[in-house]
Amino acid sequence: MSLIVENVSKSFATKRQQIHTLDNVSAEFKQGEFVCILGPSGCGKSTLLNIIAGLEAPSGGRVVLNGKEVKGAGPDRVVMFQEAALFPWLKVIDNVEFGMKIAGIPPAERREKALKYLKMVHLTRFQDAYIHELSGGMRQRVALARALTLDSEVLLMDEPFAALDSQTKSILQLELQHIWWETKKTIIFVTHNVEEAVLLADRVVVMSANPGRIKKEFPIQLARPRQPENVDLTYLVAGIMKELKEEVEKVAKAEFDNNWRLQKNIILPSIDSDLGSGL
Amino acid sequence: MIAIWEAVYRLGVDILGLWKPYLFPSPLSVVKTLAELVRDQTLAIALIASAKRIVVGYLVSIMTGIIIGLTIVRFKWLDENVSALILGLQTLPSICWLPFAILWYGLNESAIIFVIAVGSTFAIAIAIESGIKNVNPLFVRAAKTMGASGFKVYWNVIIPASLPNLITGLKQGWSFAWRALMAGEMMSATKGLGQVLMVGRDLADISQVTAVMIVIVLLGVSVDKLIFGRIELDIRQKWGLDRS
Numbered sequence: 001m002s003l004i005v006e007n008v009s010k011s012f013a014t015k016r017q018q019i020h021t022l023d024n025v026s027a028e029f030k031q032g033e034f035v036c037i038l039g040p041s042g043c044g045k046s047t048l049l050n051i052i053a054g055l056e057a058p059s060g061g062r063v064v065l066n067g068k069e070v071k072g073a074g075p076d077r078v079v080m081f082q083e084a085a086l087f088p089w090l091k092v093i094d095n096v097e098f099g100m101k102i103a104g105i106p107p108a109e110r111r112e113k114a115l116k117y118l119k120m121v122h123l124t125r126f127q128d129a130y131i132h133e134l135s136g137g138m139r140q141r142v143a144l145a146r147a148l149t150l151d152s153e154v155l156l157m158d159e160p161f162a163a164l165d166s167q168t169k170s171i172l173q174l175e176l177q178h179i180w181w182e183t184k185k186t187i188i189f190v191t192h193n194v195e196e197a198v199l200l201a202d203r204v205v206v207m208s209a210n211p212g213r214i215k216k217e218f219p220i221q222l223a224r225p226r227q228p229e230n231v232d233l234t235y236l237v238a239g240i241m242k243e244l245k246e247e248v249e250k251v252a253k254a255e256f257d258n259n260w261r262l263q264k265n266i267i268l269p270s271i272d273s274d275l276g277s278g279l
Numbered sequence: 280m281i282a283i284w285e286a287v288y289r290l291g292v293d294i295l296g297l298w299k300p301y302l303f304p305s306p307l308s309v310v311k312t313l314a315e316l317v318r319d320q321t322l323a324i325a326l327i328a329s330a331k332r333i334v335v336g337y338l339v340s341i342m343t344g345i346i347i348g349l350t351i352v353r354f355k356w357l358d359e360n361v362s363a364l365i366l367g368l369q370t371l372p373s374i375c376w377l378p379f380a381i382l383w384y385g386l387n388e389s390a391i392i393f394v395i396a397v398g399s400t401f402a403i404a405i406a407i408e409s410g411i412k413n414v415n416p417l418f419v420r421a422a423k424t425m426g427a428s429g430f431k432v433y434w435n436v437i438i439p440a441s442l443p444n445l446i447t448g449l450k451q452g453w454s455f456a457w458r459a460l461m462a463g464e465m466m467s468a469t470k471g472l473g474q475v476l477m478v479g480r481d482l483a484d485i486s487q488v489t490a491v492m493i494v495i496v497l498l499g500v501s502v503d504k505l506i507f508g509r510i511e512l513d514i515r516q517k518w519g520l521d522r523s
Contacts, residue, residue, distance in 0.1 A: 055420055073420075073426075075425055078424055081417060085417045087418060087436070087439070088518040098435070132520075
């Protein structure tokens with residue numbers, strides 16, 4: 001498997017100006033690699049993922065998967081979205097089978113495979129439930145099982161845990177590590193959460209905003225499974241955070257009024273304050 | 280309710296003499312007339328005639344409604360130009376089509392069926408159009424990344440996803456069709472529920488008029504509850520829309 005992103009650009013024309021969401025982004029993804037794309041909101045990381053998925057067309061450059069240029073979406077690049085995007089009119093098991101049904105796999109075979117992956121995400125008990133009966137975390141598990149059934153080359157994940165509460169999130173992060181280990185899939189994972197990126201990835205790609213470019217890459221060589229409270233992990237997080245902070249500030253400046261400064265918004269008392277000593 | 284009705288009748292007609300007996304029905308005479316209508320099979324014949332018309336008319340309107348709806352969704356320029364016209368046509372009471380239908384078909388079944396079909400087609404077409412437009416685009420994107428395209432997206436995602444809206448449209452279409460049927464029968468039919476209603480008027484038989492009105496209401500309610508109500512409930516439960 002080889003996935004190469006070659007000089008991909010994406011720009012929108014508004015009435016006033018040309019906005020470059022992505023500017024000449026190039027990257028290469030290796031077989032079985034877990035890559036996190038990290039960046040402030042609005043840096044074009046989701047756009048990049050959509051272009052790899054084929055849901056959006058780049059305005060320049062191209063994405064090449066196994067020597068073939070990507071044109072349009074396809075089951076070789078399954079996407080997991082921030083919302084589970086499960087179909088409310090289908091039972092859990094039918095949702096998991098959906099992709100296989102489209103591919104024309106016979107019913108018995110796809111049932112067997114769907115159950116295998118539902119087992120992997122520990123939801124076999126809920127196979128006959130409807131989607132509204134599941135919690136947010138369970139929905140993402142079903143979405144993950146559905147994505148895995150397609151045996152895609154690459155699994156693209158667009159902030160899949162961003163809408164979950166932190167306990168559910170950390171359980172799912174741990175499980176995703178296991179599942180990645182078991183299935184040896186190539187995963188491209190978009191997130192704005194530094195801890196999450198360092199916890200999961202072999203390689204963290206930090207993007208800059210306006211225009212969206214790849215700023216820096218950090219290889220993460222820590223033993224797995226990783227725990228969020230690990231000291232080495234925290235050290236790496238701090239390093240990446242520093243890189244990211246500049247970008248966050250840049251985006252914030254573009255969005256807020258001119259007189260906004262990051263320093264001003266610090267709640268802690270400054271050393272100049274008298275701490276109420278004149279009372 | 281019936282007791283109050285009877286009391287009002289007694290008071291208004293018998294005691295105070297405010298109304299003439301042929302202007303205000305008593306529940307007793309309504310029931311009697313109803314029994315009579317059932318016994319001499321007037322009601323059965325009328326029901327069968329009406330049922331035939333509405334089934335044919337409604338099916339025609341579903342088919343044309345679906346075709347119009349899908350065509351509008353498919354072609355954007357049609358949507359921009361024709362949607363307003365369809366909305367306008369829907370506001371036109373269906374009975375206004377009767378003169379048109381009589382000129383086209385003459386005084387016969389086809390004219391009434393035409394009026395029924397026209398009455399509900401546009402409601403169904405609009406429901407289909409808005410149903411499809413309101414499908415969560417995330418569903419379509421997810422289906423596409425799983426390899427679905429073209430017809431498969433329509434069949435497996437867009438149609439089931441727009442079903443709640445479709446059912447509402449079909450239900451609305453049904454009630455329009457039912458009204459159109461009654462209007463059409465009252466104006467031009469030689470049998471059917473609407474015609475029995477008009478006979479009641481011609482004979483100044485207020486009990487018959489009321490009896491037929493009750494039958495029409497009961498039929499409308501029972502179709503709504505038994506057919507559409509069940510489908511709707513089923514969908515709402517699956518989608519989890521019923522939790523309050």
